[in-house]
Amino acid sequence: MKKIQLIIGFILTAVLSAALTYNFTQSTNTSLKAIGSDDPFEKLRSTYETIQSDYYQDVDSKELVEGAINGMVESIGDPYSDYMSISEAKSFNENISSSFEGIGAEVQDNNGKIMIVSPIKGSPAEKAGIKPKDKILQVDEKSVEGMTVNEAVMLIRGEKGTKVKLLVERDGVGELELTIIRDTIPLETVYTEVIEGNIGKIQITKFSETTGTELAEALTELNEKNVDGLVLDLRQNPGGLMDQAIGMSELFIPKGKTIMQVENKDGSKEVYKSEKDPALDVPVVVVVDNGTASAAEIMAAALHQSAGIPVVGEKTFGKGTIQSARGFDDGSSVKYTIAKWLTPDGTWVHEKGFKPQYEAKLPEYANLPYLDPDKTLKEGDSSPEVKTAQQMLKAVGYDEIGAEGYFDSGMKQTVEKFQKDQDLTVTGEMTSETIIKLMETIQKQLSDNDTQVKKAIEVLNENN
Incomplete structure (x- = not known):
């Protein structure tokens, strides 16, 4: 406050009179005394009342409150914690429970920049060449600097058939301008086929409310086709719901074996174990890449460490925290990190990723x-x-x-x-x-x- 006072005082001295500067300073000092209190919320209330009564224009009280909540959550410095307005909360819920219209890419805050976690399989983002770790600089020539993830997402999303122009920064390449035609991003998240040598291949694109059911059906289908092995493709999978990751891992991990651990704020740990036996009695290999994140990392690590299933590909994204959301009556909500998740052997992959046992890269092109x-x-x-x-x-x-x-x-x-x-x-x-x-x-x-x-x-x- 003193710094602001001195700067403004200097400007006023330069363009007005010493008397005006003195009056302004007096007024500021009075306000500072008024908000002094051991109760931290008194400062918040006093600021709210001061703006409402003294600001030179009318200010919407709801916008002030939402701004305060948003600022509070941002101050945590956690890229996975957000305050979501009514429209943003609706968009978030659609992303995990139904189809929506947009470009089909998971994003997060990364040191103040909007970064791609992974494009969804078959989405406009994937077809346009969006890659994990791309950083979005502009949306339709509007800078996203300083925006929250949800604010940027609301700019990127739009009606099917409309275009959005993104300026992205890619490590080792520089700035790229991509024009993407928005489309409907479907609810379907599991894709099945039989490939060479009678091998079943299942690709899981994200972990939504129906993914576990889709996977169980896919395994039944492949079982009926008597496949000789299974490739489980978790590449470019940004994750999603933790309960789905646990339930889906149970389809591969023997009963009683650990799927994951959750480390709470007080250091206590909850251990989640498989309560079923594997649904498919054939060899399995998991494929991952740097777009494999969150729930997808839970599953990949669990299958390897508790079922001895090999993992092939590239080191995963490295997102090792768990979020919960609390809704308000008006439809807005706060999403916040509640715990760490650990692999069965107790490793925290956050910002490090999970390294496959067999490294394999795609061609340079x-x-x-x-x-x-x-x-x-x-x-x-x-x-x-x-x-x-x-x-x-x-x-x-x-x-x-x-x-x-x-x-x-x-x-x-x-x-x-x-x-x-x-x-x-x-x-x-x-x-x-x-x-x-x-x-x-x-x-x-x-x-x-x-x-x-x-x-x-x-x-x-x-x-x-």
Whole structure:
């Protein structure tokens, strides 16, 4: 307060009279005495009353109270604790219980920045090339600096079919501008298929209210098909409900074995054990990556440490805390961290992640930035986008790409060849049609050459 008084006093001295500065200071000192009290809430009440009575404009009392609550929760400095307004609380509940419209990505606060935890499988965010650990700088050219996670989410979400432009920062790459078309993000969270060698593959995209039921049905389906093994894919899974993680882990962990531990504020621990026997009597391997977080990490660690199931892939995200939410009568709520969760052997993975026993990475081209189909690239252009297009073309078998980052005549000929091979209009320019087809080709190649799943199958065969 003294610092503010001195600064304002200096400005007033420069532009008004000493008498006005003196009067302002007198008034400020009087207010300071009025809020002195051993009761911390007296200071809060006094500030509220002062603003209501003395502020030069009318202020909505509800906004003052919500601002105070929000500031209180923010002061904790915990990226997983938030005050959610009515609309934000509704959006949060939809995310774990039903479909919603948006881009399909889990975000969190990371040292004051809005960071992607993971895009959801098949979502517009995933298709646009959003990656875990990307930091969002702007939404539709509006800076999100200083915003809460919920405020940023409300900007990003929108009606199906509408576009949102994100400026993101990616480690090792720099700033990227992505234009994403919003869509309906479905409730379905479990995807099942049978892959090479009669191996069942189940991908779990998040842990919502219905995921446990979906997983049980998927296991029954694969059991009926007499698969010889199972790959459980938890990549790009941002987590969700803890009770679902426990119930789903029970489907793989022998009765009586530990699933997880919860360490409370006072240091006491609760141990959660499996109360069932495994639902599928075949070898299992789990696949994870740096987008595997929270409840997905609980499950991966539990299956490895308590059921001896191998884990393949990359080190997980590292989110080792548990949140609860308390709602207000008006529909708003406070989400806050209540405890730590520990793996069965007592390890806290927070900010460290869970390391797989078998490391496997995707091909380098899996990390290439997204190309905006709305931007045509042509001969004479020189930009990071041209470099990305060249890398994509090279990844799908076109080696004559010209000088790096420069769209020269050689690059034009390569683009013409790609267009001819794909039955596209041959223009020699990277048009919207060409860019979309190129990215689709990359995605298909990545799916056909999923090195992490191939490693999982290799491990399955070794253990079978």
